[in-house]
Amino acid sequence: MTCSFLMSLDEIQPSQLYISREKLSQIREAFRKGDTDSLEPIPIKELNGEIVSTDGHTRGLAWYLNGFSLVEVEWEDTELDWEAYEICVAWCKEEGILSIADLEDRIIGPSEYQTLWLDRCRKMQEELAAKRGEASKKPSS
Numbered sequence: 001m002t003c004s005f006l007m008s009l010d011e012i013q014p015s016q017l018y019i020s021r022e023k024l025s026q027i028r029e030a031f032r033k034g035d036t037d038s039l040e041p042i043p044i045k046e047l048n049g050e051i052v053s054t055d056g057h058t059r060g061l062a063w064y065l066n067g068f069s070l071v072e073v074e075w076e077d078t079e080l081d082w083e084a085y086e087i088c089v090a091w092c093k094e095e096g097i098l099s100i101a102d103l104e105d106r107i108i109g110p111s112e113y114q115t116l117w118l119d120r121c122r123k124m125q126e127e128l129a130a131k132r133g134e135a136s137k138k139p140s141s
Contacts, residue, residue: 003074004041004072004073004074005072005073005074006070006071006072006073007044007051007070007071007073008069008070009060009063009064009068009069009070009071009099009100009101010069010099010100010101011051011099012042012044012051012052012053012060012071012073012099012100013050013051013052013053013089013092013093013098013099014052014053014057014060014089014092014097014098014099014100014102014103015052015053015054015057015085015088015089015092016053016057016088016092016103016117017088017091017092017095017097017106017116017117017120018103018106018107018108018112018113018116018117019057019058019061019103019106019107019108020058020107020108020110020113021107021108021109021110021113022109022110023058024058024061024062024107027039027058027059027062028062028065028066030062031062031066039059039062039063040056040059041056041071041072041073041074042055042056042059042060042071042072042073042074043055043056043073043074043075043076043078044073044074044075044076045075045076045080045082045085047082047085047086047089048086048089050089052085052089053073053100054076054080054085055076057100057103059071060100060103061100061103061104061107063100064100064101064104065104081125081128083128084121084124084125084128087124087128088121088124
């Protein structure tokens with residue numbers, strides 16, 4: 001079991017360019033109901049000397065929008081594709097997203113989210129797989 005702790009939101013580098021308006025609305029409902037205990041800590045990882053959020057960007061933005069500067073975090077213990085995260089962090093930095101607060105103006109609807117974020121990530125994953133020689137192999141029948 002991972003131990004959570006508090007960290008300043010402005011010390012966490014995002015790895016996501018956009019926030020889904022629908023997902024944010026669902027999380028903000030927890031704030032309206034006073035049910036913030038149900039929100040999981042934000043997973044973080046040290047990557048190239050920086051603390052990066054590996055998930056939970058929407059939760060982090062909801063905390064920020066509700067006036068919080070500290071958020072509960074926990075160290076990411078799952079082995080993830082760190083090369084992909086390095087690419088995502090580079091995208092964020094190129095677009096001036098250096099903290100959760102920078103995502104406030106990047107809340108978008110479902111079709112934009114699909115096109116601008118999910119499709120971009122899928123394409124990047126496909127390019128990484130091809131570079132690594134992991135092109136999808138069809139199962140033999």
